[in-house]
Amino acid sequence: MSFHTTINGTRWTFDDLKTLLAKASPARSGDALAGIAAHSAIERVAAQTALADLPLKTFLDVDLVPYDEDEVSRLILDSHDLPAFAPVSHLTVGAFREWLLDTRTTTSQLTALAPGLTPEMAAAVSKIMRAQDLIAVAAKCNVVTAFRSTIGLAGRLSTRLQPNHPTDDSRGIAASLLDGLLYGVGDAVIGVNPATDTLHDYVRVVSLLDDVRQRLDVPTQTCCLGHVATAIQAINLGAPVDLVFQSIAGSEKANRGFGISLSVLAEAHDAALSLARGTVGRNVMYFETGQGSALSADAHFGIDQQTMEARAYAIARRFSPLLVNTVVGFIGPEYLYNGKEIARAGLEDHFCGKLLGVPMGCDVCYTNHAEADQDDMDTLLTLLSAAGVSFVIAVPGADDVMLNYQSLAFHDILYARQTLGRRCAPEFESWLSRVGLADADGRLLEQPASGAIGPAIAMIETMRA
Amino acid sequence: MIRDDPPRDGDQLAVLDKLAGLRRFTPARIALGRCGSGQPTMTGLNFMLDHARARDAVHAALDCEALGRSLRERNWDVIAVRSSAADRAEYLRRPDLGRRLSPEGRLAIEGQRRGNDVAIAAADGLSASAVEINLLPLLDHLQPLLLAKGLTVGPIVLVEQGRVAIGDEIGETLGARLVVVLIGERPGLSAADSLGAYMTWQPRIGTMDSNRNCISNIRPAGLLPEDAAAQIVGLVELAFRHAVTGVQLNDLRGADAMPLVGPRE
Numbered sequence: 001m002s003f004h005t006t007i008n009g010t011r012w013t014f015d016d017l018k019t020l021l022a023k024a025s026p027a028r029s030g031d032a033l034a035g036i037a038a039h040s041a042i043e044r045v046a047a048q049t050a051l052a053d054l055p056l057k058t059f060l061d062v063d064l065v066p067y068d069e070d071e072v073s074r075l076i077l078d079s080h081d082l083p084a085f086a087p088v089s090h091l092t093v094g095a096f097r098e099w100l101l102d103t104r105t106t107t108s109q110l111t112a113l114a115p116g117l118t119p120e121m122a123a124a125v126s127k128i129m130r131a132q133d134l135i136a137v138a139a140k141c142n143v144v145t146a147f148r149s150t151i152g153l154a155g156r157l158s159t160r161l162q163p164n165h166p167t168d169d170s171r172g173i174a175a176s177l178l179d180g181l182l183y184g185v186g187d188a189v190i191g192v193n194p195a196t197d198t199l200h201d202y203v204r205v206v207s208l209l210d211d212v213r214q215r216l217d218v219p220t221q222t223c224c225l226g227h228v229a230t231a232i233q234a235i236n237l238g239a240p241v242d243l244v245f246q247s248i249a250g251s252e253k254a255n256r257g258f259g260i261s262l263s264v265l266a267e268a269h270d271a272a273l274s275l276a277r278g279t280v281g282r283n284v285m286y287f288e289t290g291q292g293s294a295l296s297a298d299a300h301f302g303i304d305q306q307t308m309e310a311r312a313y314a315i316a317r318r319f320s321p322l323l324v325n326t327v328v329g330f331i332g333p334e335y336l337y338n339g340k341e342i343a344r345a346g347l348e349d350h351f352c353g354k355l356l357g358v359p360m361g362c363d364v365c366y367t368n369h370a371e372a373d374q375d376d377m378d379t380l381l382t383l384l385s386a387a388g389v390s391f392v393i394a395v396p397g398a399d400d401v402m403l404n405y406q407s408l409a410f411h412d413i414l415y416a417r418q419t420l421g422r423r424c425a426p427e428f429e430s431w432l433s434r435v436g437l438a439d440a441d442g443r444l445l446e447q448p449a450s451g452a453i454g455p456a457i458a459m460i461e462t463m464r465a
Numbered sequence: 466m467i468r469d470d471p472p473r474d475g476d477q478l479a480v481l482d483k484l485a486g487l488r489r490f491t492p493a494r495i496a497l498g499r500c501g502s503g504q505p506t507m508t509g510l511n512f513m514l515d516h517a518r519a520r521d522a523v524h525a526a527l528d529c530e531a532l533g534r535s536l537r538e539r540n541w542d543v544i545a546v547r548s549s550a551a552d553r554a555e556y557l558r559r560p561d562l563g564r565r566l567s568p569e570g571r572l573a574i575e576g577q578r579r580g581n582d583v584a585i586a587a588a589d590g591l592s593a594s595a596v597e598i599n600l601l602p603l604l605d606h607l608q609p610l611l612l613a614k615g616l617t618v619g620p621i622v623l624v625e626q627g628r629v630a631i632g633d634e635i636g637e638t639l640g641a642r643l644v645v646v647l648i649g650e651r652p653g654l655s656a657a658d659s660l661g662a663y664m665t666w667q668p669r670i671g672t673m674d675s676n677r678n679c680i681s682n683i684r685p686a687g688l689l690p691e692d693a694a695a696q697i698v699g700l701v702e703l704a705f706r707h708a709v710t711g712v713q714l715n716d717l718r719g720a721d722a723m724p725l726v727g728p729r730e
Contacts, residue, residue: 029558165491172491178484179495333557368519368652369557369591374512397494397504397512404653406516409494414502448480457483460490 001062005050012046017062020054021120022304023047024127026344030292030305030335037304048128052094057085059120065301065311070252071262076118076314084116093124100125100137100355107142114317114357119250119310122352126306131344131383134351138387141354145322146281147221147242149187149425151390152359157422158391159413160323160361161186164402168195170208174460176396177212178453183410184417184437184444187428188323188361188391189243189286191223195402202226203239210240215456216435219427221278221322223286228260228268235271243286243322244272250311253299262315269319280427283322283359289313290327291345292335305335306345310352317358323391324353325361328380330405332367339376342366346380350389361391365407374398374406381412385420392416414444492655512654519652524553527593529623535601539608542620544577546570546635548588550626563628565670566635574622574638582616583701584641584668588627592649592657599660599683599690600647606694614702629663629677636668643704644668645697650681659684662697666710676711678704 003014014020022036024047031037038044060080067073087109088096099105126134144152151158163176173192180186190213192205202224209222221242224231228246235241246265247258255261265285272284294300294308309326316324326349329342336342346362353360364380366372381392398409416422423429423442432438436449485496497508504512529545536543549565550556556563566574587600604621611618622635629646636644646663653659660683665672678700683693704710707717 033559033561163493165493169490171487172493175484175487175490175495176493178487179493182484183499334560337558368516368654369523373516395493397497397508399494399512399515399654401492401653401655404651406654409504411497411499411502411504414499418502450480452480454480454483457480457487460487 003050003054005046005053007042007046007049012043012050014047014050017058018064018301018303020047020051021124021127021307024051025304025306026127028305028335028341028345029333029337030295033334034295034300034302034305036302051124052092052097052128054093054124056091056093056096056121057089059118059124064120064303064307065251072251072255072311072315075262075318076311079115079314079318080118081115084113086116087113088116094128096121096125097128097133101133105140107140110141110355111357114355117356119314119352119356120307122355123307123310126348126351129351131347134347135383135387138351138354141388143354143357143359143390145283145320145359147278147283147322148219148280149221149427150280151188151322151425153426154388155421155423156425157385157389157416158188158361158425159185160188160325160391160393161190162193162393162395162400162407163190164193164395164400166195166402168192168201168205169465170204171460171463171465173205173208174212174456174463177209178456178460179396180394180410181216181218181453182437182448183414184424184432185394185410185413186218186220187425189221189223191225191245191286193225193403197226197230199230199233202230202234203237206234206239206241210242212456212459215459216453217431219431225288228264232268232271235275240277241272241275242277243284244268245286245288247288247293248312248315249289249293249297249299250308251294251299251301254294254297257297257299262318265315265319281322283320285319285321286323287316287321288325288327289316289349290331291349292331295335296331306348309349310356313353313356313358317356321359323361324358325363325391325393326350326353327363327365329366329370329372330363330403333370336370338371339366339373339379342370342372342376343380343383347383347387350384350387359390361393362389363393363407365393365405367405377406377408378412381408381416382420385416385422417444515654518657519654522592522594522649522652522657525593527589527596527623527625529625532597532600532623536604536621539601539604541604543623544573544620545623546573546625548624548626548628548631553626556626560628563626564630566631571634571638574635577620577639579640581619581639582642582705583611583618584620584622584636584639584644585618586622586624586627586632586635586644586646588624588631588646588648590627590629590648590661591651592659595649595658595660595684596647598658598685602690603647603660603683603693606691607697610694610698611701614698616701616705629674630672632663632665633668633670633672636665637670642667643701643710645701656682656684656687659687662693664697664700664704664710666704666708678710678714
């Protein structure tokens with residue numbers, strides 16, 4: 001099936017659906033690297049125009065990645081909820097955009113629609129939406145999850161505290177952790193990226209995080225972001241695992257590159273649920289994604305990187321995760337070249353995730369070889385806060401000393417709270433005032449109470465590396 | 466630290482002082498202080514200086530002429546080539562081009578004597594300053610160690626706009642049994658001058674990254690050149706004994722699990 005549009009007498013033809021989607025994608029280096037991007041600005045608009053005319057239900061008849069060869073495609077089509085799709089099944093992609101923006105389309109309608117949408121539908125409509133559209137619609141979505149704290153309530157912005165250390169030194173991790181708590185960071189999760197993927201280190205890191213959390217009685221959850229197979233082993237050893245983490249991508253082949261499959265994720269999900277460690281909810285999975293991961297694994301099947309990214313959210317929602325975030329600027333300039341491309345991708349990923357019913361967050365970040373700086377991160381944080389992002393990630397002074405890239409600083413979270421008026425998770429907010437880190441209205445005190453983290457500092461001083 | 470209110474309680478001050486005392490456990494930027502939601506002015510400027518260093522390192526050009534002169538003074542055969550990436554902007558967007566020689570570069574290497582055991586390529590990668598600072602001290606230690614193992618070594622191929630995998634084409638064209646690629650790593654905020662060393666047995670165009678071994682963080686304040694040289698030669702010796710590099714060699718030597726973070730090229 002080919003697609004056409006005519007602009008000023010010139011007829012533009014797109015051979016198939018994946019070509020149409022790729023050419024309709026707002027410009028980014030990764031699609032150019034893959035050789036599938038539009039060759040001119042006019043060709044891009046022509047593709048967007050043809051895409052706007054496409055009936056939404058077309059996506060139910062075309063498998064972009066062959067159904068028989070790809071378990072992600074099978075998951076997407078087999079779990080599609082036709083009755084949920086009914087309210088928009090008669091619309092074109094362009095009319096769907098207008099339906100989403102319509103003030104009469106309510107939050108509850110969007111929630112009910114989510115299982116009726118495929119990732120490709122969400123990706124398609126995002127390609128003809130401006131940043132403002134992506135923000136406005138995402139802000140109407142509501143995805144609430146819970147473990148020891150509740151994530152995604154209206155007006156809230158939660159945070160992952162990321163206390164990484166180059167050699168996983170326990171005292172170094174704990175020092176960054178306490179620093180973050182003093183800024184009111186960590187209500188989504190306290191999560192460490194380990195430097196090595198050994199079972200021994202995994203167990204040591206989750207035990208350390210659990211010790212500190214219990215010592216301070218923080219209503220949050222902890223996570224070691226090792227491989228899912230390591231997490232399963234650790235659970236079998238009796239380690240205190242709150243959330244199981246895994247990086248995921250939009251095709252079976254790309255996930256094979258991560259050493260995972262849907263069945264391994266299901267096994268991990270069951271194992272984590274069996275521990276029953278959550279107090280206010282049972283969402284036990286944490287996933288990270290990012291545009292370009294399928295292409296970098298040569299597992300993109302000629303499909304644009306933003307559509308491949310959205311397909312990963314179909315995997316995520318299958319396992320009712322507590323948290324999902326795109327690590328948007330981490331992958332490097334060959335996929336997202338500069339601050340503008342990173343910001344656009346961050347808004348797209350957040351929009352598509354929320355539309356599909358995923359508790360979407362974002363690691364607002366960049367590497368030193370990207371054309372980006374902290375100003376770009378401030379911009380993206382502000383935009384995502386307006387869009388109602390579930391959570392963002394923060395590290396001491398914006399500098400991740402293990403992964404060698406820049407994320408948000410703890411200070412940036414204070415900015416989002418004070419200037420943009422976003423509050424943290426209610427359970428965590430109560431804890432902050434109870435221990436003397438914040439006042440009764442949730443505003444951080446200039447001077448923390450001595451009892452708040454003093455015992456934990458003393459604990460670190462006597463800890464082994 | 467700028468405070469809105471005077472301290473109300475000596476114990477409270479003590480908490481922040483004690484937190485600052487934890488700095489000795491981590492290079493992370495903890496206990497920075499704040500003014501409202503902002504960072505103190507000097508803290509913010511220090512961060513910008515570190516980022517500026519990293520940015521300048523990414524965009525600095527490798528001075529192949531000066532480096533070549535110094536190498537020839539040390540009796541190395543030197544060939545200077547470019548990858549297929551025309552400039553830095555293309556290099557950053559097109560890693561595939563940085564992995565292949567330009568036609569002129571390939572011709573220059575085809576004209577060389579073939580069949581040494583070890584070929585060495587030095588590429589700017591993402592930090593030319595890493596190469597300019599660390600290459601000569603490293604080679605000064607590496608050369609005698611390699612020769613002492615009875616290995617024939619050479620030439621040095623200097624590569625502009627090169628990625629790790631360009632060593633495959635260089636090593637294959639030179640008929641080397643093993644190629645060592647010394648390359649500027651992606652600058653972090655704490656170090657912009659870090660050199661990486663990648664060893665590949667039987668280099669062929671299209672070799673997978675899992676078939677390489679890597680030594681990272683070679684710099685004056687990190688892994689010192691003499692220590693790096695000893696580690697490289699240790700790996701080279703093992704590679705020649707087992708005729709393999711990469712994950713398989715790690716398995717043979719019972720090495721720790723591979724880092725979760727991939728090559729920073």
